[in-house]
Amino acid sequence: MTTTLLNADKIRLDGRKLDELRPVKIDVGVIKNADGSALIEFGKNKIIAAVYGPKEVHPRHLTKPDRAIVKCRYHMTPFSTDTRKNPSFSRREIEISKVIRQALEPAIILEDYPRSSIEVYMEVLQSDGGSRCAALSAASVALADAGINMRDLVAGCAAGKIGGEIVLDIDDTEDKEGEADMPTAIMPSLGLVTLFQLDGKLSESEFQKTFEFAIKGCMKVYQIQREALMNKYFGQSEPMQESTE
Amino acid sequence: MSSVKRKYVVPGDVVAEGDFRPVAHVTQHGNKFISTRVGMAEVGQEGVRVIPLSGPYIPRVDDLVIGQIVDYSAFAWDVDINSPFFGVLPAQSVFGREYSPADESLSSKFAIGDHLTCKIMSFDRTRDPLVTVSGPGLGKVEKGEIVKISPTKVPRLIGKKGLMIKSIETATNTRLAIGQNGIVVTLGPSAGVEMVRRAIRLIEEEAHLADLGSKVQALFTASESATN
Structure with missing residues (x-):
């Protein structure tokens, strides 16, 4: 059985155009107990990210004398999928935790916090494809909210190929029925890629185009991240111009 | 100091381009200075710096x-x-x-x-x-009540030359001991301590805005007229 992912006018199943992102919304500071937190709604995805630290490392022997270590936990709640998901860590969740950690590490200035650990928890409340990029984007906002020194925010977005066309921001059905999925994350101001995966087959020109699409998506996510942080910290206010100290 | 230009930044934002000295919470990439925190960026005589609005307390000698x-x-x-x-x-x-x-x-x-x-x-x-x-x-610390404030906002709680502490102390009839790490010990009548708590919460929320002193004063006069 196959689903038709694109109609004759090249409109996708959920009514989006080829280069259209799902609606994205980020709330900052949703968890009072954490040092920093964010809730992202990326289409039907709902993910909470919380950051604790920097704090002392447990177990002790993992301590790095010259920098902080990052611990990442990406987890899907049993009710996040249409059939119940086993709450224990799957192979997939372990992998995503690792790639998100590796995508965040270059952005955090780890040398500023020697002998400490920064813990990032991402809990998927509802999932609909592209959740690793959404979780990563939320985590980077939560890190900024926690006041940890960062070189840049990290913004993630996937692109891919469905029904022979290159599209931006693949959702769950498109991921399962489509031909390729390319989750990408970048540090937008520095122009560096920190996460890049590709599942499927693409020709060289298709690869180029998909990558460009993904970067475009990341930049859109980045704008939303910035607005969310600005909104939480400054609202509509204008910066004061006199000195305070 | 009054000529200093301020703007709001998040991590990754370019604060300034050119020949400056990085002072605090900025990284240098070529001739670009990039903020590492959410806060207010300042480009002044002494260089480029960001005043952060959140974050942990990092110890400094003599604090x-x-x-x-x-x-x-x-x-x-x-x-x-x-x-x-x-x-x-x-x-x-x-x-x-x-x-x-x-x-x-x-x-x-x-x-x-x-x-x-x-x-x-x-x-x-x-x-x-x-x-x-x-x-x-x-x-x-023998007696008093502990009130917490975000460590990045301690300078605003103290104010210019301790003006803010003094005005809070006289208005609420309390004594404040402020640690740079964001722990404040308040000593005084319980009504005063409660007022201090509210003043600190106000400072915490509006640390990035001007005119904090008069806002805190307004808070005190409002509660005074409420009790009378």
């Missing part, structure tokens, strides 16, 4: 901090100073040079849970901060 004893060994107390790093208070700095664990026990002086006003003696990235309680105004 006055208020901490809590969490543990002790034969030679030192561990002090929680609301930071990623624990303060270390060596027994020798309390009992004197001749301290021997055979003669004196650390628990006779400070117990776990005690609050201390202390000063950061030394701190660098290789070792935990050393603190001391010898000095005027330092030592065990």
